[in-house]
Amino acid sequence: MPAKVVVLGGGVGGTLAANLLAKELGRDGAVTVVDPTGMHHYQPGYLYLALGQTNGRWLVRDERTLLRRGVDLVVEKPTKLDPEAGVVQLERGGTIDFDYAVLATGARLVPDQVPGLLEGSYEFYSLEGAQRLREALRRFKGGRIRVGIAGIPYKCPPAPVEFVFMVEEYLRHRGIRDKSEITLLSPLNRAFTIESASKVIQPIMEQRGIELTTFFNVEEVDPSAGTVSSLEGEKTEYDLLVLVPPHRGQQLVIDSGLGDTSGWLPTDKHTLQVDGHDRIFAIGDATNLPISKSGSTAHFEAPVVASRIASLVHGTAPKENYGGRVMCFLETGNRRATVLRFDYEHPPAPPQPNNIWHIAKWAFNRMYWQTVPQGRLPDNLPLPIPTGRSES
Amino acid sequence: MSMQIAKTLDLKGLSCPLPIVKTAQGIKEIASGELVEALATDPGSVADFNAWCRSTGNELVEQGEEGGVHRFVIRKK
Numbered sequence: 001m002p003a004k005v006v007v008l009g010g011g012v013g014g015t016l017a018a019n020l021l022a023k024e025l026g027r028d029g030a031v032t033v034v035d036p037t038g039m040h041h042y043q044p045g046y047l048y049l050a051l052g053q054t055n056g057r058w059l060v061r062d063e064r065t066l067l068r069r070g071v072d073l074v075v076e077k078p079t080k081l082d083p084e085a086g087v088v089q090l091e092r093g094g095t096i097d098f099d100y101a102v103l104a105t106g107a108r109l110v111p112d113q114v115p116g117l118l119e120g121s122y123e124f125y126s127l128e129g130a131q132r133l134r135e136a137l138r139r140f141k142g143g144r145i146r147v148g149i150a151g152i153p154y155k156c157p158p159a160p161v162e163f164v165f166m167v168e169e170y171l172r173h174r175g176i177r178d179k180s181e182i183t184l185l186s187p188l189n190r191a192f193t194i195e196s197a198s199k200v201i202q203p204i205m206e207q208r209g210i211e212l213t214t215f216f217n218v219e220e221v222d223p224s225a226g227t228v229s230s231l232e233g234e235k236t237e238y239d240l241l242v243l244v245p246p247h248r249g250q251q252l253v254i255d256s257g258l259g260d261t262s263g264w265l266p267t268d269k270h271t272l273q274v275d276g277h278d279r280i281f282a283i284g285d286a287t288n289l290p291i292s293k294s295g296s297t298a299h300f301e302a303p304v305v306a307s308r309i310a311s312l313v314h315g316t317a318p319k320e321n322y323g324g325r326v327m328c329f330l331e332t333g334n335r336r337a338t339v340l341r342f343d344y345e346h347p348p349a350p351p352q353p354n355n356i357w358h359i360a361k362w363a364f365n366r367m368y369w370q371t372v373p374q375g376r377l378p379d380n381l382p383l384p385i386p387t388g389r390s391e392s
Numbered sequence: 393m394s395m396q397i398a399k400t401l402d403l404k405g406l407s408c409p410l411p412i413v414k415t416a417q418g419i420k421e422i423a424s425g426e427l428v429e430a431l432a433t434d435p436g437s438v439a440d441f442n443a444w445c446r447s448t449g450n451e452l453v454e455q456g457e458e459g460g461v462h463r464f465v466i467r468k469k
Contacts, residue, residue, distance in 0.1 A: 152413050188409045189443040195436075215447045217416045231416035232448045290407035 002030045003313045006088055006098040008078050008252070010035030010063040011043075013284035013298030014104030015373040020306035021102075022068045023375075028313055031071045032096060034088065038063050038075035041127060042368055044295060047159060047331075050124040050133040051166050059127065066373040081256040083277050100279045100309050103265060104302075105252060107155060107285040107293060111245040114150045116221030120228070121241040124163065125155065136240060137170065142179025143239030146228060149187055150218040151246025155285055155293045158330040158340065160184065160244055161192055161201055164210050165333035182209075183236070185216035185228070197330070197340055200350050204332055218243060247293070249286055264288035269344065270321040272305050279312070281305045291344075292326050299372060300325045329361040337361050395453070395465065398426035404461060408436045412444050419450065419468050427453065430464045437462055 003025065007018045010033050022031045045059040064073055077091040081101060088096040109125055111117045122133040147164050164184045171177040184191060184205070190198035191205060191212055205212060217231040221241065228243075229235040249263025258274060259265050266275040267287040274280040283305055284298030291297055300322070307320040324344030330353075331337045337357040342348040351357070371377040401418045403411040411432040419428050430441070438455070441464045445452040454465035 152410055187413055188440065189447060193408050215412075215416075215444055217413050231413075231420060290405075 007102040009104035012295040016302035024310040036077040046130040050130040103282040105250040107247040109245040120221035120223030121243040142176045146238040148185030162331040169333035183211040398422040403432040
């Protein structure tokens with residue numbers, strides 16, 4: 001009997017894990033992906049969509065087209081996972097039995113947790129949100145743009161910084177930069193959580209006339225007054241407000257009794273096993289690991305999980321550990337970007353932004369559909385791009 | 393005189409910037425002049441708590457470290 005492996009979630013982590021599992025297990029495994037929509041989003045593209053640099057059509061594909069032929073796809077919402085019985089319950093009453101499970105269920109946005117956020121602000125953390133923001137920017141005639149963070153943790157920590165740089169360039173091209181004010185409202189006393197990155201970013205913000213308000217943890221938005229206030233007691237007026245909505249883990253995780261109060265899965269930082277469950281693994285945004293919630297993280301975690309499950313099925317010693325590897329590009333506008341490469345032991349040392357990293361990011365964006373979900377990203381690329389495997 | 397702690401925040405294991413965010417949330421729940429105690433393991437929290445208190449006007453009454461746990465006592469302004 002082949003081992004039954006169920007992968008919940010068809011994002012970058014779930015899709016790559018399923019494909020690698022099917023490849024590594026061959027006839028020894030039966031791999032099923034369960035995804036509520038059956039559509040795969042390239043989420044890093046939302047930023048470019050919001051700024052009118054691409055369109056939504058390019059950012060979404062049918063999950064089936066990304067999966068190996070041997071992988072089953074169930075397009076339905078999983079509602080509960082019973083770790084002891086090894087059963088996943090589906091919304092319409094069906095069930096899926098499993099020997100091993102990979103939880104790649106991601107994060108969900110909970111904008112209603114912050115009063116006034118839905119009515120008063122825009123975001124680029126969903127396809128619709130990015131489209132709405134794009135249209136709001138098209139209508140924008142100048143004024144005060146405030147960009148802030150309404151809950152931590154959130155996906156892709158550099159994104160708000162990238163947005164202020166890119167919107168600055170956008171307003172210049174539109175000829176309304178001199179009529180506009182751009183402010184980044186940061187939860188800390190610097191532009192970005194990682195200090196070495198802040199040291200690279202802040203001088204560029206200054207050069208470009210982008211203001212930084214420190215220790216501004218968004219508490220509520222007053223859409224009628226056009227103000228946003230912070231837990232620290234500050235209040236500021238806006239004409240266009242862009243806020244990263246609060247994130248939580250999925251309801252399924254909470255309902256299955258596996259997550260913490262916010263729905264994040266307590267996960268072993270090296271083996272990626274869900275605490276207390278040897279046959280259940282978690283990757284990507286769904287975990288409680290103290291590293292970036294990003295596609296890159298999931299991309300580096302998926303091979304580790306596939307390899308460890310294959311070892312369990314074959315009764316061999318596990319070969320791979322996750323070392324916390326993450327790689328994030330950070331666009332600074334003007335066709336430049338820098339890169340943050342780090343792991344549990346090594347903080348990033350980002351280079352000064354240059355055109356090469358910007359081109360690398362564009363190449364990655366273009367190659368994504370043909371390479372990343374399939375685990376086909378070659379090891380020896382002329383461009384400095386992450387490879388699919390993590391060093392253990 | 394022993395200090396009366398109105399609220400303790402266990403922020404151990406959380407990484408930057410969560411300890412500051414949770415403290416900003418937690419201090420909302422106590423009255424002006426009362427004390428909040430925050431326990432954090434993130435080494436960056438020392439600089440962050442000092443800067444946050446300076447910036448917000450809350451008073452950092454006490455800070456120390458024991459066995460890798462940083463303790464901050466803050467009086468709400």
